[in-house]
Amino acid sequence: MSGYSYPKQLRLLTPRDYSQVFDHSQFKVSGPLGLFIATPNQLNHPRLGFVIAKKKVRFAVGRNRIKRIIRDCYRLNQHKLPAVDIVFIARPGIDKKDNLAITKFCKYSWHKLNEQAKKAESK
Template sequence: MPSVPAHAFPKAVRLTKTDEFSSVFALRPRRRSQHFVLYVRPNGLPQARLGLVTGKKFAPRAAERNLVKRMARELFRLRQDQLAGRDVLLRLQAKFPRADFSSRAAIRRACLAEIGALLDVAARPLPPPVQPAPAGAHPPAAAPTA
């Protein structure tokens, strides 16, 4: 079995299937930043997995989309141990306006700050899942008063 380089992003740590993305998108966003939305859910696996959505609507140039994805993957890789057992999905939700982000370095700085902060939020303990009431269950009756 070939060894995996330390900087690799293997398939086991990626969300790849539509169902995997849908199950995370079904949740409410955990946090929003100026350009990104973060979704997090427990995955029951020993490792964390990352999903990225960077559409042409918000990053029309391929170079921008690729830069955002590279930055997100690297920041995720550095925090993988803190995120173990979670599916993390980052979605680009706003454009990087040319007036404010005239260079790739400016976009890189914004991604570093925003994605880093969002992954810090993702590493926090998750709230316990809400358990639906069993069918046919009635709320507890009030205690009789004398």
């Protein structure tokens, strides 16, 4: 994938895609705002999916804001990520954080995922 677009190829779309990540996750990055889990894919690019429960973030406006921020951060950093399928799972209280805090958490998570993937490749 070239450029900074966010086409359908960069998204986890089907329940099968999500269950693949949940069943075979190899990389995890946890923080106070959420959890990123990932598994290698056979594609040449990363893909992203979200699990933001109503129980964790009550209003749709908040869930959509969080997805928009993470998606944008992902879009700008996708060229640095390895070929993995990533699922973000929100934690309670993430909707109370400002956009900058969520963006910093995402950048930190992408960096950690990259390190874990490189370490797994070298083994």
